[in-house]
Amino acid sequence: MEGNKNSAISVRNVCIDYKSLKTGSIKQNFFKLKKVEQEVFHAVRNVSFEVPEGQILGITGKNGSGKSTMLRAIAGIFSADSGEIDLHGHTISLLSIGVGFKNELSGRENIILSGMLLGFSREFIIEKMPEIIEFAGIGNFIDMPVKTYSSGMYSKLAFSITAILETEIMLIDEVLSVGDQKFKKKSYNKMKELISKRDRTVVIVSHSMSTLEDLCDQIIWMHDGEIVMYDKPEIVLPVYTDFMR
Numbered sequence: 001m002e003g004n005k006n007s008a009i010s011v012r013n014v015c016i017d018y019k020s021l022k023t024g025s026i027k028q029n030f031f032k033l034k035k036v037e038q039e040v041f042h043a044v045r046n047v048s049f050e051v052p053e054g055q056i057l058g059i060t061g062k063n064g065s066g067k068s069t070m071l072r073a074i075a076g077i078f079s080a081d082s083g084e085i086d087l088h089g090h091t092i093s094l095l096s097i098g099v100g101f102k103n104e105l106s107g108r109e110n111i112i113l114s115g116m117l118l119g120f121s122r123e124f125i126i127e128k129m130p131e132i133i134e135f136a137g138i139g140n141f142i143d144m145p146v147k148t149y150s151s152g153m154y155s156k157l158a159f160s161i162t163a164i165l166e167t168e169i170m171l172i173d174e175v176l177s178v179g180d181q182k183f184k185k186k187s188y189n190k191m192k193e194l195i196s197k198r199d200r201t202v203v204i205v206s207h208s209m210s211t212l213e214d215l216c217d218q219i220i221w222m223h224d225g226e227i228v229m230y231d232k233p234e235i236v237l238p239v240y241t242d243f244m245r
Contacts, residue, residue, distance in 0.1 A: 008090050008169055008201035009051040009074060014083035016044040016069055016225075043069045045225040046083070053090075054198040058216035058233070059205045060240060066225040067205045071096075071171050074203065087169065090201070093118050095162045096173035103147035107138065107157050110146055114161050128164050135190075136160040137183065152180060159187050163194065170194070173205045191215065209237055 018041040044066045051057050059067045072078045074085055075094035094100065100117075101110045111132055115125035133142050136156045138149075146154060162170060172191075188211075194200055195215060206212055212219055212233055219236040221229045229236045 006052050007050050007086075007088055008053045008055070009203070010084075010086040010088070011047055011049050011070075011074070012084050012086075014044055014047045014070070014073065014080045014085060015042070016066075016073060016078060017041065017081050018043055042225050044073065044080075047222075047225070047227055048083075049220060049227065049230055051201055051203065053201055055218060056195050056202045056204070056216045058212040058219045059203065059222060060207060060209075060212060060219060060237075061222035061228075062244065065222040067220075067222045068096075068173055070222070071173055071203060071205050075171055090168040091119055092169040092171065093162045093165070093167040094171040094173070095158055096171075100158065101146045101154070104145055106144055107136070107142040107146055107149070108133075110157070111161055115165050118165060118167055120165055125165065132157075132160045132164045135164060135186075152183070156183055156187075159190075163187070163190050166194070166200065169201045169203070171203050171205075174207070209241060213237055 019038045020041070047066075047070060059070065061067050069078060071094070073080055074087075075092060077094070100114055102113060105113065108129070111129060112122065112125050115128075116122060136142070136159075138153050138156055141149060141153060142157075146157070149157070162172075191202075192215065195202060202215075204212070204215060216233055218230065219233050219240075220227055221236050221240045229239060
């Protein structure tokens with residue numbers, strides 16, 4: 001697939017495999033009393049697609065379909081076994097529970113660390129700090145280690161950092177469905193505000209049909225590591241919904 005000058009993300013023939021020991025106990029494998037076999041799980045199978053600048057792409061599929069693995073590969077957390085991913089020089093951030101924070105550091109310290117890892121200067125992050133803290137709304141917990149946070153508090157801070165420190169590509173993995181109802185509405189409205197500007201490319205992994213239909217321009221349906229459909233929400237989602245019944 002040929003990229004074009006307006007592409008934000010180009011994924012070309014990407015394959016990602018997971019390997020694990022198939023048989024034998026740890027003791028047997030250690031002493032080589034039994035031949036060790038590796039079981040290979042093909043998480044992503046020869047996937048190719050383009051995401052133009054400013055597009056909002058949704059990726060859906062049942063658990064184990066490869067959608068989160070694909071998202072993490074785009075973020076650079078996982079490496080492809082074959083194929084390539086090109087971000088065309090764009091800055092990128094991943095919003096996902098369990099990714100990106102140092103548990104021993106406070107929320108405030110993690111804001112600085114996360115921002116610097118995204119390529120922002122310390123001065124710029126400190127300038128944006130009050131806005132991030134206010135949006136997160138976690139009170140005095142901002143100065144406590146994030147290991148003391150609930151999953152809802154964790155997601156609030158993660159979303160706030162990613163939303164306020166605006167990278168050119170934003171990857172979101174199910175986080176819009178986490179947290180209390182008030183913050184869900186707040187984060188959802190913030191996402192709609194960011195999307196309406198059309199100056200950011202967004203990829204959302206979600207099981208929520210209403211979220212995908214409301215926010216996305218295009219939908220990829222993945223199944224067993226492969227793309228089944230890639231088209232407009234009104235075309236893909238009814239077929240996917242019927243499949244899942």
